Amino acid sequence: xxxxLLIIGAGPAGLLAAFSAARRRLPGGVLVVDRMPAPGAKLAxxxxxxxxxxxxSTEEAFAAAxxxxxxxxxxxxxxxxxxxxxxxxxxxxxxxxxxxxxxLYPRSQSAAQVRDALFAACxxxxxxxxxxxxxxxxxxxxxxxAPWQVDAYSAHSVLLAAxxxxxxxxxxxxxxxxxxxxxxxxxxxxxxxLTSLRTAETxxxxxxxxxLPDATVAVAGKRGPSVRGEMLFTHRGISGPAVLDLSGRVxxxxxxxxxxxxxxxxxxxxxxxxxxxxxAGSHSVHVWLSHILPRALAxxxxxLANVPADQTFSHLSAAQETSxxxxxxxxxxxxxxxxxxxxxxxxxxxxxxxxxxxxxxxGRLTPRLHFAGEILDLDGPxxxxxxxWAFCSGHLAGTAAAP
Ligand SMILES: Cc1cc2nc3c(=O)[nH]c(=O)nc-3n(C[C@H](O)[C@H](O)[C@H](O)COP(=O)(O)OP(=O)(O)OC[C@H]3O[C@@H](n4cnc5c(N)ncnc54)[C@H](O)[C@@H]3O)c2cc1C
Numbered sequence: 001x002x003x004x005l006l007i008i009g010a011g012p013a014g015l016l017a018a019f020s021a022a023r024r025r026l027p028g029g030v031l032v033v034d035r036m037p038a039p040g041a042k043l044a045x046x047x048x049x050x051x052x053x054x055x056x057s058t059e060e061a062f063a064a065a066x067x068x069x070x071x072x073x074x075x076x077x078x079x080x081x082x083x084x085x086x087x088x089x090x091x092x093x094x095x096x097x098x099x100x101x102x103x104l105y106p107r108s109q110s111a112a113q114v115r116d117a118l119f120a121a122c123x124x125x126x127x128x129x130x131x132x133x134x135x136x137x138x139x140x141x142x143x144x145x146a147p148w149q150v151d152a153y154s155a156h157s158v159l160l161a162a163x164x165x166x167x168x169x170x171x172x173x174x175x176x177x178x179x180x181x182x183x184x185x186x187x188x189x190x191x192x193x194l195t196s197l198r199t200a201e202t203x204x205x206x207x208x209x210x211x212l213p214d215a216t217v218a219v220a221g222k223r224g225p226s227v228r229g230e231m232l233f234t235h236r237g238i239s240g241p242a243v244l245d246l247s248g249r250v251x252x253x254x255x256x257x258x259x260x261x262x263x264x265x266x267x268x269x270x271x272x273x274x275x276x277x278x279x280a281g282s283h284s285v286h287v288w289l290s291h292i293l294p295r296a297l298a299x300x301x302x303x304l305a306n307v308p309a310d311q312t313f314s315h316l317s318a319a320q321e322t323s324x325x326x327x328x329x330x331x332x333x334x335x336x337x338x339x340x341x342x343x344x345x346x347x348x349x350x351x352x353x354x355x356x357x358x359x360x361x362x363g364r365l366t367p368r369l370h371f372a373g374e375i376l377d378l379d380g381p382x383x384x385x386x387x388x389w390a391f392c393s394g395h396l397a398g399t400a401a402a403p
Pocket of ligand 1: 008013033034036039040043046051053164172173174345346372375384385
């Protein structure tokens with residue numbers, strides 16, 4: 001079969017790319033090949049099934065959300081900012097709403113509806129799909145006007161939107177990286193991101209299910225990255241939004257083989273023990289702490305700080321004060337591992353951005369090969385940033401691949 005554009009991967013990036021390209025009415029049409037039996041498996045379960053599709057933001061905030069290399073994402077963001085994504089989805093029958101924190105959801109609260117509508121819109125626009133077929137091999141054109149060969153298909157242009165390596169049960173199992181490598185592209189070693197962290201300490205298990213709405217989780221050391229927000233204790237360590245958002249950077253550090261020390265700031269200011277002694281000298285430290293933290297956790301903190309549970313402020317020694325303050329603003333934890341790719345919502349690492357033109361998302365090493373979505377070396381925090389990147393990069397790459 002000879003097609004104008006062959007897209008590998010029917011995730012949100014591939015679907016948006018197919019839709020944008022098909023609107024240009026290419027003579028040989030658009031074909032999408034996916035290894036799964038249906039499109040957008042991961043999109044359909046995103047956001048706990050509600051689909052946090054995007055995040056209201058400026059281009060500066062969008063770039064900042066993706067960290068050091070975030071400027072790379074700006075041309076794609078400009079091609080389809082959050083409001084334009086909302087308008088596009090409304091046009092295909094999916095009205096959306098921004099919540100009070102700026103997150104965009106389908107009004108139906110159904111991520112599957114978004115997937116179904118995108119698939120239907122592509123089909124209406126003439127896009128053809130082949131499912132249950134994993135692409136094994138892509139061979140670049142042998143001459144300037146020759147086509148690409150992708151398994152049994154010939155295509156004028158190819159768009160690689162095969163995702164990362166996270167949650168492989170929903171499709172993206174890292175074979176996209178192998179395809180990119182086989183074409184000469186560098187792949188920054190993938191590590192799981194947006195995943196839970198497993199600690200050497202076993203005490204978090206005693207508080208499994210307990211969440212703290214406002215903690216700061218930091219890699220220990222003055223210049224270590226930190227994230228402030230909600231966190232959760234689990235039976236194997238810690239999780240929750242703040243931990244998920246830090247996890248990619250911790251996973252990268254774990255690659256060196258050594259455990260990663262963390263510090264949790266639970267209260268955001270050292271207690272004023274002088275004032276407490278003056279105003280509440282006969283009061284129990286445990287009772288005071290139980291007004292600030294959940295009672296059971298307060299007990300654990302006192303134990304870790306070597307402060308007896310019945311200690312009063314007037315009997316607190318200088319050493320105990322120092323120890324308690326340290327455990328409240330810098331509670332030490334040691335990370336030995338992450339939830340792994342199976343338990344991660346994003347992949348950090350991927351096709352090197354140095355080898356891709358940000359204005360067209362075309363690879364610099366091979367003609368007429370574009371990239372979109374999670375396969376590229378960009379990952380954002382929780383909050384709709386990753387899906388927005390998939391959608392807007394799909395839009396830019398699909399448009400650029402279909403001149
Ligand atoms: C449980 C979960 C919840 C999430 N929730 C959110 C959320 O609410 N908001 C948010 O912003 N992000 C969320 N994410 C992240 C988001 O889903 C991804 O960033 C996004 O799906 C990436 O889109 P993509 O199209 O690049 O890749 P994918 O969605 O992974 O799609 C890639 C497609 O390529 C196919 N493929 C792979 N290799 C081949 C091959 N060799 N041949 C043929 N086909 C192939 C796969 O089958 C898959 O269909 C969540 C992720 C998970 C796992």
